[in-house]
Amino acid sequence: xxxxxxxxxxxxxxxxxxxxxxxxxxxxxxxxxxxxxxxxxxxxxxxxxxxxxxxxxxxxxxxxxxxxxxxxxxxxxxxxxxxxxxxxxxxxxxxxxxxxxxxxxxxxxxxxxxxxxxxxxxxxxxxxxxxxxxxxxxxxxxxxxxxxxxxxxxxxxxxxxxxxxxxxxxxxxxxxxxxxxxxxxxxxxxxxxxxxxxxxxxxxxxxxxxxxxxxxxxxxxxxxxxxxxxxxxxxxxxxxxxxxxxxxxxxxxxxxxxxxxxxxxxxxxxxxxxxxxxxxxxxxxxxxxxxxxxxxxxxxxxxxxxxxxxxxxxxxxxxxxxxxxxxxxxxxxxxxxxxxxxxxxxxxxxxxxxx
Amino acid sequence: xxxxxxxxxxxxxxxxxxxxxxxxxxxxxxxxxxxxxxxxxxxxxxxxxxxxxxxxxxxxxxxxxxxxxxxxxxxxxxxxxxxxxxxxxxxxxxxxxxxxxxxxxxxxxxxxxxxxxxxxxxxxxxxxxxxxxxxxxxxxxxxxxxxxxxxxxxxxxxxxxxxxxxxxxxxxxxxxxxxxxxxxxxxxxxxxxxxxxxxxxxxxxxxxxxxxxxxxxxxxxxxxxxxxxxxxxxxxxxxxxxxxxxxxxxxxxxxxxxxxxxxxxxxxxxxxxxxxxxxxxxxxxxxxxxxxxxxxxxxxxxxxxxxxxxxxxxxxxxxxxxxxxxxxxxxxxxxxxxxxxxxxxxxxxxxxxxx
DNA sequence: CTTGTGCTTGTTACCGGTAACAGCTACAAT
DNA sequence: ATTGTAGCTGTTACCGGTAACAAGCACAAG
Numbered sequence: 001x002x003x004x005x006x007x008x009x010x011x012x013x014x015x016x017x018x019x020x021x022x023x024x025x026x027x028x029x030x031x032x033x034x035x036x037x038x039x040x041x042x043x044x045x046x047x048x049x050x051x052x053x054x055x056x057x058x059x060x061x062x063x064x065x066x067x068x069x070x071x072x073x074x075x076x077x078x079x080x081x082x083x084x085x086x087x088x089x090x091x092x093x094x095x096x097x098x099x100x101x102x103x104x105x106x107x108x109x110x111x112x113x114x115x116x117x118x119x120x121x122x123x124x125x126x127x128x129x130x131x132x133x134x135x136x137x138x139x140x141x142x143x144x145x146x147x148x149x150x151x152x153x154x155x156x157x158x159x160x161x162x163x164x165x166x167x168x169x170x171x172x173x174x175x176x177x178x179x180x181x182x183x184x185x186x187x188x189x190x191x192x193x194x195x196x197x198x199x200x201x202x203x204x205x206x207x208x209x210x211x212x213x214x215x216x217x218x219x220x221x222x223x224x225x226x227x228x229x230x231x232x233x234x235x236x237x238x239x240x241x242x243x244x245x246x247x248x249x250x251x252x253x254x255x256x257x258x259x260x261x262x263x264x265x266x267x268x269x270x271x272x273x274x275x276x277x278x279x280x281x282x283x284x285x286x287x288x289x290x291x292x293x294x295x296x297x298x299x300x301x302x303x304x305x306x307x308x309x310x311x312x313x314x315x316x317x318x319x320x321x322x323x324x325x326x327x328x329x330x331x332x333x334x335x336x337x338x339x340x341x342x343x344x345x346x347x348x349x350x351x352x353x354x355x
Numbered sequence: 356x357x358x359x360x361x362x363x364x365x366x367x368x369x370x371x372x373x374x375x376x377x378x379x380x381x382x383x384x385x386x387x388x389x390x391x392x393x394x395x396x397x398x399x400x401x402x403x404x405x406x407x408x409x410x411x412x413x414x415x416x417x418x419x420x421x422x423x424x425x426x427x428x429x430x431x432x433x434x435x436x437x438x439x440x441x442x443x444x445x446x447x448x449x450x451x452x453x454x455x456x457x458x459x460x461x462x463x464x465x466x467x468x469x470x471x472x473x474x475x476x477x478x479x480x481x482x483x484x485x486x487x488x489x490x491x492x493x494x495x496x497x498x499x500x501x502x503x504x505x506x507x508x509x510x511x512x513x514x515x516x517x518x519x520x521x522x523x524x525x526x527x528x529x530x531x532x533x534x535x536x537x538x539x540x541x542x543x544x545x546x547x548x549x550x551x552x553x554x555x556x557x558x559x560x561x562x563x564x565x566x567x568x569x570x571x572x573x574x575x576x577x578x579x580x581x582x583x584x585x586x587x588x589x590x591x592x593x594x595x596x597x598x599x600x601x602x603x604x605x606x607x608x609x610x611x612x613x614x615x616x617x618x619x620x621x622x623x624x625x626x627x628x629x630x631x632x633x634x635x636x637x638x639x640x641x642x643x644x645x646x647x648x649x650x651x652x653x654x655x656x657x658x659x660x661x662x663x664x665x666x667x668x669x670x671x672x673x674x675x676x677x678x679x680x681x682x683x684x685x686x687x688x689x690x691x692x693x694x695x696x697x698x699x700x701x702x703x704x705x706x707x708x709x710x
Numbered sequence: 711c712t713t714g715t716g717c718t719t720g721t722t723a724c725c726g727g728t729a730a731c732a733g734c735t736a737c738a739a740t
Numbered sequence: 741a742t743t744g745t746a747g748c749t750g751t752t753a754c755c756g757g758t759a760a761c762a763a764g765c766a767c768a769a770g
Contacts, residue, residue, distance in 0.1 A: 004672065004757085014719075017720080018719060021719090021758095030717080041426055045466075047465070048469075049755085051407075051410040051757090053724050053756080053757055054757090055724095055726065055727055057757080058725075062449075070431050071431050071435060075429075076431060080426060091451070092449060093450065095449075096438075110402070113402075114403075114405055131598050143551060155741070231397065251633075254636075281606065282637060285638075359726055359727085360723095360726065361727095369749075370747070371748085372750065373749060376728095383749085384747095387723080403726085407727040408727055408728080409727090410727070410755050411729085411754080412728065412755085553751060
């Protein structure tokens with residue numbers, strides 16, 4: 001078995017308490033005694049039992065991170081940023097990926113809450129459906145929301161202005177001369193809903209009609225973007241420009257377009273959101289909307305540590321909003337798409353569907 | 356505070372022990388009693404205190420995962436595969452990224468060992484320098500090595516045949532007609548050393564000279580591949596084909612080439628290793644060597660769970676080797692590179708260095 | 711010579727579970 | 741009636757730390 005406080009104590013003929021104080025740099029201890037204890041601890045390679053410590057102090061020095069998808073480099077980046085703050089502060093991360101699945105999220109959160117000091121969550125849930133989290137927070141759970149927020153929840157959050165994200169992307173496409181602009185929209189999560197709202201606002205502002213058929217349900221995963229775009233191309237009636245809810249969805253759509261022989265940025269303009277790594281190195285570099293993933297993760301980590309240490313001087317939970325900006329690359333194209341009615345179905349060998 | 360066993364016990368007028376037995380499906384309990392207990396537990400939303408349980412049983416149901424770089428999608432994939440096995444088995448993951456830094460790895464491992472039931476490690480360390488791990492394993496640490504292995508270590512491992520990886524990549528370049536084949540080599544880790552060995556073997560087999568100047572130290576990170584290639588191009592004397600130790604390094608190199616106006620696959624053939632996500636969607640799709648990340652993660656997870664449950668029937672630790680295969684895309688080019696002595700320095704505006 | 715005070719150390723109990731063993735009850739066997 | 745034996749439940753101690761309080765000691769002040 002491992003070395004315990006008691007081993008060191010008996011070795012030195014002192015009490016466990018003295019050893020404990022030495023290890024924890026407690027002020028009420030003779031510096032010489034501390035040195036003697038630390039020396040023995042080093043010699044025996046003492047490692048405190050974290051479970052015992054957590055049980056006694058009710059502090060685990062663990063932070064749970066719940067993200068929708070670790071294969072999405074956007075979240076890998078946010079997670080790394082979180083770690084860059086939590087590690088120096090002495091916390092370790094319990095990371096779990098929900099695969100964009102709400103049930104899994106609730107399970108994970110429930111499981112993580114009781115073995116961590118607090119959670120950083122990027123929630124897949126519908127932002128209006130806050131019952132679950134509201135209760136947890138009332139019961140004292142320390143939760144910070146990152147990237148995806150929820151309405152009226154008394155917990156700090158860090159996100160970008162997603163309505164503006166949708167507006168920036170859509171307005172850019174309008175400015176390029178496009179009039180038939182579609183949207184691959186996400187799910188019920190806050191980012192999806194707000195970016196859709198931004199898309200609508202941009203259209204309205206420029207007096208363009210909002211056409212239901214031009215908004216295709218998709219999801220936030222690359223595979224979903226691919227599937228949605230593939231069926232859209234097969235059915236026909238594809239717009240000349242598309243704003244995809246996020247970069248993975250855009251990249252999935254891009255892949256579907258390429259398979260169908262559609263020249264991205266030329267025949268169909270495409271804009272994503274999130275500015276994920278490799279977006280600039282793709283066959284068709286992806287035009288996107290960007291904000292700092294680094295800032296996002298670091299701020300979230302700071303807010304959570306504040307919360308854990310009860311340093312929150314403010315009465316209202318802080319909601320940090322990071323400014324989004326357009327990153328223009330090639331996928332949005334320069335020329336508008338001229339022919340109004342090309343069917344891509346033939347390219348897949350699938351009969352076109354009249355909408 | 357949270358509900359404890361004692362709360363449930365007093366509510367029902369039974370002992371803590373009875374409640375504990377009910378919660379854990381212990382056989383020595385009256386089914387009716389169990390039902391009554393479970394009902395109250397549900398009603399009060401009892402969540403067992405994992406720290407207390409871990410302290411009493413010496414089992415935490417946590418598995419530590421130490422990977423070199425979570426921004427490397429290769430490891431994100433392996434991690435996801437690990438999780439797909441460990442989660443159904445009731446374990447949670449404590450993930451930490453070492454950023455390809457040996458010191459950080461040792462720190463992390465030390466810290467994780469004492470709060471987990473076992474570790475899955477992809478080690479950055481020099482594979483011959485096994486002192487540290489050897490001692491830990493002798494002291495009872497449950498460790499499975501994944502992707503990167505170490506010599507003579509009594510612990511199970513899952514990896515690919517990295518000598519073969521280097522051979523496959525290099526032979527492919529030779530078969531394409533290249534004679535001046537360089538290598539962006541990694542660090543002291545097992546994959547780096549073995550792939551370099553494969554590169555040498557392939558050259559030797561085809562009677563090509565091993566030229567020290569054509570093997571550039573690089574590292575395993577994208578940024579390192581970029582930096583190494585950039586300076587190589589600036590110095591001149593670049594070979595017509597390059598095998599990069601892994602995909603991130605290859606992609607970094609690719610970026611440096613593009614910035615220098617060098618046409619990848621055309622002027623310089625490039626092959627990576629690992630087949631990371633997006634490798635096929637890059638501006639120049641990356642030729643690479645591939646093996647199953649999924650298999651890798653899942654097998655590692657199974658081996659560790661076996662180890663934790665002491666189900667290891669075999670006396671020798673298992674060493675699983677996954678077969679690598681070549682994935683031919685565009686970065687390796689079709690035509691060999693003709694001119695032998697072009698200086699790329701001018702393109703950077705840097706004076707060429709004669710080697 | 712007491713008393714007070716500050717510094718350091720020890721004692722006790724507890725955090726919330728679980729293992730090992732003891733004890734109780736009802737019923738069957740002798 | 742006694743003993744044995746399942747079958748279930750309770751008791752006690754312990755896992756390895758820490759908080760709160762008690763206590764010892766040296767030395768200065770009264």
